[in-house]
Amino acid sequence: NITVAGDAMHPMTPDLGQGGGSSLEDAVVLGRHIGNSVIRNGGLIVQGDMAKAIDDYVKERRWRAACLVTGSYISGWKQQGGAKWWMKFLRDGVFYKYVFGWIAGLVHYNCGNLPAVSSGKED
Ligand SMILES: Cc1cc2nc3c(=O)[nH]c(=O)nc-3n(C[C@H](O)[C@H](O)[C@H](O)COP(=O)(O)OP(=O)(O)OC[C@H]3O[C@@H](n4cnc5c(N)ncnc54)[C@H](O)[C@@H]3O)c2cc1C
Structure with missing residues (x-):
């Protein structure tokens, strides 16, 4: 049950100014998957389901991160070419x-909400 987020997952050049923003997106998405797992399991952290939550987080983030890393690199390469x-x-x-x-346009992105764990409502 180990994963990475932020620069550890997607180091990028500074040309779109999205390194920190996308790290916060990671936090929200990871929090949502973990929160939904906790809600599904009656407030408990269940090992198998937590592995799935982390896997779902990686699946949700990877193309977004790949697009930002690539877009940022291309943008910098062109400007400094x-x-x-x-x-x-x-x-x-x-x-x-x-x-x-x-x-x-990549900078305009809605990464969704966090679930309301205290009220047991999944998002
Ligand atoms: C000059 C500059 C300008 C930037 N401008 C922007 C911008 O305008 N917009 C934007 O969105 N992003 C910007 N970024 C990028 C943004 O700062 C990073 O993408 C973001 O900080 C990554 O967050 P992080 O939590 O993944 O990593 P970090 O912020 O690097 O946090 C990692 C933390 O882990 C700690 N650490 C490392 N090793 C260990 C260890 N062994 N044990 C315990 N702790 C450890 C470090 O001390 C650090 O505090 C900029 C970056 C730079 C350098």
Whole structure:
């Protein structure tokens, strides 16, 4: 029953400013899966179910993390790629016109709610 979160799970370049934000998303998603498991099991931590909760957390987070790591890297690579004509063309003619809008949209994300464990209501 061991997992990782934050930079340990998805170290990324600083170009989207999402390292800390996505670490907080991890915390909410992990908290939700653990909380729902505790609720399902009448307030108890049950080993098999906890392993499933952690597995579900990883499944929910991995593509989000992969997109942020990749988007951040591409964004930085383009910005710091130098001033050669082909890089200018890629940056201004392709990247900022067609790709950056999608990458920038990654920062708008709702990671969901935490369950109300005290009232026993799953989310
Ligand atoms: C200059 C800079 C600017 C940034 N700007 C932004 C931004 O604008 N927006 C954004 O979202 N993110 C930003 N980030 C990224 C963000 O700070 C990190 O992604 C975030 O702090 C990761 O959180 P974390 O809890 O995973 O790791 P950390 O914050 O690194 O926490 C890990 C903790 O574990 C401790 N630790 C390490 N080893 C051990 C050990 N053996 N035993 C006990 N404790 C240990 C460390 O001391 C540390 O306190 C920035 C980062 C930097 C460096």
